[in-house]
Amino acid sequence: MAEEDKSAEPRTTATKQPAVKKTTAKSAAAKTASATSQTPSKRTAAAKKSTASTARKRTTKAKAAAPQTVGEAPAPVIERTSPEQFGRVNVLDITPNVENGLFPARVELGEAFNVTAQVFIEGRTKAGATVSVRNARGREVERFAMTCTNPGLDRWEAMVKIGEHSDLKPWDADYAAVKRQLGKWQIVIEGWEDTYQSWLHDAAIKVKVNDDVENALESGAQLLARWADAKDSKLSAADKKVLRDAAKTMENKSLSAEERLAAVQSSDIEQLHETNPLRDGLSESNPQRFRVERPKSSFASWYQFFPRSEGAYYGEDGKIVPGNLKTSIAGLERAAAEGFNIVYLPPIFPIGVTNRKGRNNSLVAGPNDPGSPFGIGSELGGHDTVDPQLGTMDDFKAFCERAHELGLEIALDFALQCSPDHPWVKAHPNWFRTKPDGTIAFAENPPKKYQDIYPIDFNADMEGIEKEVERIMDLWVKAGVTIFRVDNPHTKPVRFWQDVIAAVTKKHPEVLFLAEAFTRPGMMRALSYVGFTQSHCYFPWRNTKEELEEYLEETNGNGGFYQHNTFWPTTPDILTAYVRDNGIAGHAVRAVLAAMGSPSWGIYNGYELIENKQRPGFEEQIDNEKYEVKVRDWDSTEKYGIAELLTSLNKIRDTHPACRSYHNLHILPSDDAGVIAFLRQTPAELTGTGKADTMIVIVNLDGHNAHQSIVHIELGDFGFATDKPLKVHDELTGRDFEWGYDNYVSLAPWADVAHVLTVVED
Structure with a gap:
């Protein structure tokens, strides 16, 4: 009797038992006798042949015993053993991605941002896509469904976030919970075969035209049952019941085909498909790294004032009596009342005497001219000393404490330059560039000259300068500073800032850095890569509709994953022709554009009083506060209405999550x-x-x-x-x-x- 060909056996269900071949005693005895009558050589050859035959039979039996699937098999998960391999579903061109493979995209905790990718599968099968948000250890924390926004290009998108938005400050008791969420995160795009959607599309057509309806509905019932059991779908007990009840209805042949199909066309199942889909052939992209930064790294409102002008008044002799850190509490309270959350101070260090500038940047200072706070350093001290005219270090600490009570962070200007009187000039003469005649060269940008400033030369001892700057920043952080606004960082080596910021944030991870760098795009991007959290930008000079539309999209586009542009309508150094020429309305226009056009914006005080007179020939204010003490009548702000507008804008920003993102x-x-x-x-x-x-x-x-x-x-x-x-x-x-x-x-x-x-x- 010939052995049956099991490979030709008809495929039915996976539970059908294979046929059993009957062997008689007579045939068995005959085979035994035949085998024993062979010579040794023949017996050896027969044994080899028998072994091979047995192996083939075992293989055939194994194949025959493998479970068979009715209809199409679900797409398997194909393991990827190297980054360049594809999974069962294809994922390409993810944005944002790690720049040059080195610098991860940066977002604030809880900031909404857009993720896109190409996700596709072969043929007419439908694909799905998901964004998986994972912590540094690779554990999934949240999952977001993606939407196909361009089927022709297989483009999928999703708005996602990492963590929850928080307004907690570094000194708040619960800030530790925020701190734990900061740092390295991953995003993985997951492509998958959308078996359910593919089936539903075809089944609806077949029911409509009455083509192979029974098989189509039976396949759907089995698919729903498999979906209900899928652990990956993370279904609740109620969700599983919805799917199983629909499967039962689909199997009920007493109902019409239309009634059976309607069981899966409910809003409940549609919602489950959106939130908890069946994901066959799940295929992960390579992880995309993100750096999640603390609150105020993206969403911030800045207010700048000069402490020596806060509380200043005219004495009986007509001379100005300057303010100080104690009288500056009024500035803190004004900033808080207007809804700002960061107060930014210019340098508060001793000011040099040699070549001190006078009013409006004149080369000769009068006896009562205080000098520019950017001419840093005197016999009283340098970058690590409070100007005695403003108070003491204890006064500054008390100032920071009051700011914190008001919910305000203190940002301190850090200008890395020195007056000729700075202690570094004598202690570290090699830190400064000299002329051939041996004298130190003052700063210049021909034809501009800054006779009161010595620029630092980083070529001789950059490591020594780094260590000193790190020491000084540590001192101010311990006094209450949480942000440094760095003056002209683009005139110093990028590597210098990379080293300094890494050292400071390793010790104080809460510290943020704002770059005052009006310069080329490449330098701006490099500074953001090395740790500058925000940047001044060209917003003041974008005034036409065309200019603004382009700049708003640039600021709030993919560049916003690296460079966080902060919109300031004016600064002590900038007063544009637009602000000069458009009066109160112009100030209101620029305030609305700044507050609503960028998550981070800032106001230089005096804006509320329409201080818009330019110094002839320059885009800066006449009687610039950098060179003199300002006495202001803050009681007169009501007649302009700008202070009220600023307060309203900050309230709107704080109330509405849509204002908090660089990507929406x-x-x-x-x-x-x-x-x-x-x-x-x-x-x-x-x-x-x-x-x-x-x-x-x-x-x-x-x-x-x-x-x-x-x-x-x-x-x-x-x-x-x-x-x-x-x-x-x-x-x-x-x-x-x-x-x-x-x-x-x-x-x-x-x-x-x-x-x-x-x-x-x-």
Whole structure:
């Protein structure tokens, strides 16, 4: 009797038993006799043949015993043993990615940001994609569904966040919980075969045209049962019941095909497919590294004042009596009242006497001229000393303590330069560049000259300078400083800052750095790579609609993963023609653009008093505060309304999560060259409130004339209903409007220069 061919056996179910071959005693005896009658050589050959035959039989039996699957087998997970290998599903072109493989993208804790990737599978099978957020140890902490935004290019996107937003300060009791979440994180894109969606697409067609309906519905029932048992889907008991009940309905042949299919077309299953899908053939990308930074690293509001002007007044002899660190408490309280959370001070160190500058940068100082605080160092001390005219180190510590009580961080200007009287000049003459005649060269940028400043030369002893700077920064951090604003860092070696920032943050990881670097893009990017958390930028000189739209997108685009542009309308060194020429309305316009156009913005005090007179021939203020003490009448701010506007803008920013990200701004089309419109949006799952947050900002850029414009918003692109009006609330005026696709806006500088609209959910 010939042995049966088990490989030809029809495939039915995995539980069917293979046929058993019957062997008679007679045939067995005959085989035994035949084997024993052979010669030794023949017996050896027969044994080898028998062994080979046995091996083939075992293989055949193993194959026959392997479980068989009805219908198509689910896509397997294919192990990747090297970074360049593909998984079962293909994942390419992830953004953001680690720059040059070295510098990870940077985000603030809880900051919403966009992740994109190409995810695809062969043929007409449907794919799905997920963003997996993992801690430094690779453990998944959160998972976000991705949406295919461009099927033709297989482009998938998702807004995600790492950790939860916090307003805790480094000195707060619960800050340790924030600190534990900072540092290295990973994001992995997970592609997968969307077996359910592929099946549903085909099944709906087959039921409609009555083609192989029974097999289609039976496959669906089995798929739902497998989905309910999938650990990866992280289903609750209630979720599993929904799927199993639908599977039972699908198997119920007493119902019509349409009724059976309807069981899986419910909103509950649709929601499960969105949040807890069945992910076959799960394929992970290479991990993308992220650096998560502390609160205020991205979302911050700065306020600058000079302590010597705070509390200054005219004495009986008509001379100015300067303020000091004690009278500067008034500045802290004003900043807090206006809603700012960082107070930034210029250098507070002793000021040199040699070549001291006078008013408006004149070369000769008068007897009462205090000099520029950037001419650092005298016989009284250098960068590690409080100017005695401002007070003592204890006064500064008390100043910081009061700031902390008000919820304010203190940022200290660190200008790495010296007056000719600085102690370093004698102690470390090799730190300064000399001329051929042996004299030290003062700073210059021909034709500009800074006779009161000696620039430091880093070529002779950079390591020694680094150690001294680290010592000094440590001293100020222990006194209460949590942020350093570094003056002109681009004029020093990038490697110098890389070493210093690494050393300071290793000891004090809470310390942030702001770069005052108006320079080339490459240098700006390099400074951000080495640890400058935020940067001054070219916002003051972006004034036309075209310039602003381009700069808003640049600031809030992929560059925002590295360089955090901080928008300042003015500084002690910058007063543009726009601010000079557009009066109160111009100040309001620039404040709205700065506060709503970037998560980080700043105001130099005096802005509330419309201090906008330029020094002839220069884009800076006349009677510059860098060279003199200012006496201000803070009681007169009410007649301008700017202080009230600043307070409102900070309140809006603090209230709305959409204002906290460098990655959620969209320009809206508007048909008037004098009107700019943009939208910020953070989805419901990232706001912490359970509701999406959308802000629409429209600004009239003309400080003298009214402008009207049609502002277009593609409602469906932002998840809004397309069949009913969009309700919006103006946060500045309290008025309510209804918006559609195209919206008429009229703004006049003598009434409203801007709308800051919140979308109101029904």
